[in-house]
């Protein structure tokens with residue numbers, strides 16, 4: 001019996017075997033781990049609402065490296081999940097490693113895709129920010145679109161002590177059946193500041209694992225904006241490991257037809273005097289689905305924690321669905337934690353207010369929907385990108401009606 | 402110029418009448434005040450005038466310059482120059498105050514077959530109106546009413562009024578939430594906007610506002626009807642003796 005046959009069990013992510021194109025030794029090692037990877041199913045809380053059928057037919061092949069020489073340009077470019085263009089920005093170091101994944105504990109409890117990324121990724125990109133960088137760092141992910149592929153970019157971004165940077169990430173392309181299974185890890189060291197804005201306009205499915213580790217006195221603002229998508233799933237884990245740190249997580253999904261946007265957050269307040277703020281909004285039409293599943297956990301010693309989770313969904317059709325689950329688990333006694341969730345339509349009183357100033361009902365509605373969306377963009381600190389993103393938002397909202 | 406004739410209003414799809422036969426005529430250049438206890442239907446009247454579709458007019462009419470406006474929606478009424486400064490202005494997060502005002506201004510320009518205003522000219526125009534109502538320029542970049550204090554919201558309504566320059570101005574409890582200095586500032590602005598071509602309807606609970614914006618005529622509204630009309634001395638009398646006094650006089 002071949003090795004493939006040995007592990008061919010229905011419940012595993014068996015299709016992924018094709019992604020392993022390494023030497024046979026590494027291959028063996030990984031395949032044995034793959035066996036443990038059960039496909040997500042509805043019985044698991046984290047996957048209860050997710051349109052699993054969209055991930056059941058994984059692309060057959062992993063994306064191939066299109067070039068072995070990395071150019072230097074004005075942004076980091078990833079094609080088929082591999083770095084093809086680097087940058088030359090003072091204070092930003094880019095390194096590649098193909099051995100990193102051997103050191104990781106691969107089986108992720110809640111999300112097998114995170115483990116899968118670790119197993120299949122051959123080239124991890126390390127970005128070190130060593131000082132206050134004024135030039136925004138732009139990173140683009142797109143595919144060579146001739147084939148339906150699986151890609152597995154893995155980035156480990158370390159913001160060194162006292163550094164600061166703005167990072168804009170775009171996922172682009174018209175490649176509906178492909179899957180991008182990406183993994184981002186941020187290590188934010190003492191006194192560092194990270195402003196991060198991720199924009200997804202690609203039509204391929206995206207499953208993104210995010211880990212943010214914050215040391216003392218750090219500031220992180222991470223915003224995820226999805227003006228158009230098919231499937232977009234983000235699992236974020238934030239560890240507030242040093243006191244006096246602030247972490248903002250913002251998200252916006254504009255969804256139509258059968259699109260879906262899932263954001264799962266786990267924010268761990270492990271030490272005292274940290275703040276975390278989550279602001280997630282969705283605009284839903286057609287038969288689209290949005291899910292916010294947030295948890296803030298305040299550990300015993302994390303006194304004077306300040307946190308809120310806000311999820312608001314604007315539903316524009318009878319057939320769209322929004323699932324909202326902000327949760328708190330608190331083990332400290334002197335904390336300020338709140339959460340809120342609203343799901344509904346545009347208020348008639350708001351429409352009347354704008355109409356009474358001379359705008360038509362249609363204009364009023366459009367302004368209110370845009371305002372609902374723009375509020376999330378306003379919470380992002382990557383101001384340099386806002387005008388361009390606004391254009392994307394406007395285009396996307398136009399296509400809803 | 403404004404004529405309200407035996408107006409009866411109920412809430413759409415409910416059987417509770419709120420305005421129960423109200424008549425009122427306001428001529429060009431006049432300022433009228435309506436005073437009345439809470440729940441007498443003052444805000445309902447003002448929203449009905451603005452075109453709020455949650456209310457149903459079961460009988461009566463509202464005429465502007467002789468033409469009925471009942472068939473017009475809120476947009477059309479605004480464009481013909483009816484303006485309501487709301488008792489509870491709505492917060493609109495995500496919509497920039499200045500660009501909202503420019504849109505509203507341009508909607509009117511377009512309606513009057515005039516060209517859209519140049520953004521730089523509008524900026525200047527808006528600055529002059531901010532100064533008139535005593536608001537700082539910071540308010541231009543803030544989302545409409547979002548996070549404003551009660552008093553700031555009321556001022557922002559007067560700012561919008563000043564920018565749009567309507568012919569029929571309805572101020573619903575603009576004085577509530579304003580401290581005395583703010584009230585004087587707002588009253589000052591309103592007085593500067595009073596002209597021969599427009600008219601004002603001040604709705605208030607207290608007569609305090611009427612010390613600063615002196616009305617030509619004062620009406621007392623109780624339970625959906627105007628039960629007494631007089632000059633500004635009526636407001637003072639009311640303030641001293643309370644609404645019961647008027648009600649007793651009725652009986």
Ligand SMILES: Nc1ncnc2c1ncn2[C@@H]1O[C@H](COP(=O)(O)OP(=O)(O)O)[C@@H](O)[C@H]1O
Nearest residue numbers: 412419437438439440441442443444445446455
């Ligand atoms: N949309 C509504 N639904 C239910 N009741 C309403 C509505 N609008 C007004 N009312 C009722 O009509 C009466 C008059 O209200 P309102 O016009 O706000 O009075 P005022 O402004 O004089 O205090 C009150 O009893 C109020 O509860």
Ligand SMILES: [Mg+2]
Nearest residue numbers: 443444488574
């Ligand atoms: Mg009222």
